[in-house]
Amino acid sequence: MQLTTRHLHLLWLTPTVVLGALEVDLDSPDSIKAAAKLVAYDLMKYYHGNESGHVPGILPGPPPDGDYYWWQGGALWGTMIDYWHYTGDETYNDVTFDAMQFQVGEHRDYAPRNWTLSLGNDDQSFWGMSAMLAAENKFRDPTGDDPQWLALAQAVWNQQADPDRHDDECGGGLRWQIFPTNRGYDYKNTIANGCFFNMGARLARYTHDEKYAKMATETFDWIKAVGYIDDDWNVFDGGHVPFNCTDVNRQQYSYNAAILLSGAAYMYDYTNGSKEWEDRVTGLLDGMERVFFVNETLYEPTCEAGACSTDMISFKGYVHRWLAVSTQVAPFTRDRITALLKSSTRHAVNQCTGGDNGRQCGFHWTSGVFDGKTGAGQQMNVLGALSSLLVLDADVPATNMTGGTSQGDPDAGATGPTLPELPPITTGDRAGAGVVTTFILGSSIAGLLWMALD
Structure with a gap:
């Protein structure tokens, strides 16, 4: 690998490697x-996008080239923005900035044509939410004509609010996938709509524009009306359009509930503490504590007893981060949530005893024992957990009236993502088609296995 000036800079800033289990005093912010x-x-050792010959912004993948899909790059940078915001450590800010700018896409909407195969509404949203986080945390603003964080979040939201995406099937809601050619297009799920709701709530709070709040409220109401949230505040995964979304997939995933709780907390703040949103925050928190916490430790019930996908392995970190920010915008949750976060983090750290350095983290936190499997998701989880404990001393997410500096564009995203255009087929192409068909089919199947939830 050819080392650049930035690589050398990062090497100089590398913390001292300490062999042995990860040790921390959870009562000490410095610790x-x-x-x-x-x-x-340890997390950033999984990222190679700042090295020669690699693509900036993404973790190694997608399969079979690596374990990670495009969306997890967006999730990584949200994790690193929160890490900087909570700790003040600027070590990875340049890498984060470059990565998020590189992946904005041809239309500045986090929909690069290279990732069409795995570009769902939720995938686009994870990048959009990281841009929104950059605006809220006053992360370094781009200069000149470079796309601004707030405008990028608005571009994602505007495209998803368009009737072309937000159709009337099942009475409303977003489909999982953007393109009809992608498997899962007939599925309307909670995470796609939950991310849209979450972004709308945050844009409403940041810009004080009622249009975002109105559609956020309509989205939450639809999710509940269609049965993805039941009367006991269980949060289910989704349903299929051909069945009018009545065939509800009752699998529960922690990030579905957490994205809704966080969005509801932002709406609580935006509505000046309305009883309606307070009740929704409380109900979702009741459901989360009942379903996803075992002995006050975060647990992913759908997969921990069996096999978790690479996507699922990363959920716990988002949950910790989203619960943490909820305490800032809905302060009535503070004591209850911070107690859960501290207990869960304690168990998370206790199993970080693996890898060559003796401090790599696994996924199964409730056991207290390293499970022998490492990865970017596992490290993101524990980093999110540790960062979440610093929330009480952190600045509250900014708005454009409380010091936010990011510039917006209410009309961003006017040009939506399109399927790549294929060149005309030649005689030579037809002759070679039979040779490569088997390979293409195999690659397509591998590329779509991540959609197994369907």
């Missing part, structure tokens, strides 16, 4: 920051 610095370093 938490020191442990988080080590976890962040």
Whole structure:
């Protein structure tokens, strides 16, 4: 690998590697920051986008080229923005900035044509939510004509609000996939709509534009009306359009509930503490504590007893981060949530005893024992958990009236993503088609296995 000036800069800033289990005093912010610095370093060893010959912004993949899909790059940078915001450590800010700018796409909407095969509404949203986080946390603003964080989040939201995406099937809601050619297009799920709701709530709070709040409220109401949230505040995964979304997939995933709770907390703040949104936050928190916490430790019930996909393995970190920010915009949850976060983080850290350095983290937190499997998702989880414990001393997410500096564009995203155009087929192409058909089919199947939830 050819080392650049930036690589050398990062090497100089590398924390001292300490062999042995990850040790931290959860009552000491300085100790938490020191442990988080080590976890962040171990996490970023999975990222190669700042090295020659690699694509900036993404983790190795997608399969079979690596374990990770495009959306997890967006999730990674949200994790790193929160890490910087909570700890003050700027080590990875340049890498984060470059990665998020590189992946904005041809139309500045986080819909690069290279990722059409795996570009769902939720995938686009994870990048959009990281851009929104950059605006809220006052992350370094791009200069000149480079796309601005708030405008990028608005572009994603505007495209998803368009009737072309937000159709009337099942009475409303977003489909999982953007393109009809992608498997899962006939599925309307909670995470796609939950992300849209979450972004709308945050845009409403940041810009004070009622249009975002109106559609956020309509989206939450639809999710509940269609049966994806039941009367006991269980949050289910989705349903299929051919069945009018009545064939509800009752699998429960922690990030579905957490994205809704966080969005509801933002709506609570936007509505100046309305009873309606307070009740929704409380109900979702009741459901989350009942379903996803075992002995006050975060647990993914759908897969931990069996096999979790690479996507599922990363959910716990998002949940910790989204619960943490909920305490800032809905302060009545603070005592209850921070107690859960601290207990869960304690168990998370206790099993970080693996890898060559003796501090790599696994996924099964409730056992307290390293499970022998490492990856970017596992490290993101524990970094998110440690960072979440610093929320009480962190600045509240900014708005354009409380110091936010990111510039917006209410009309961003006017040009939506399109399927790549294929060149005309030649005689030579037809002759070679039979040779490559088997390979293409195999690659397509591998590329779509991640959609197994369907």
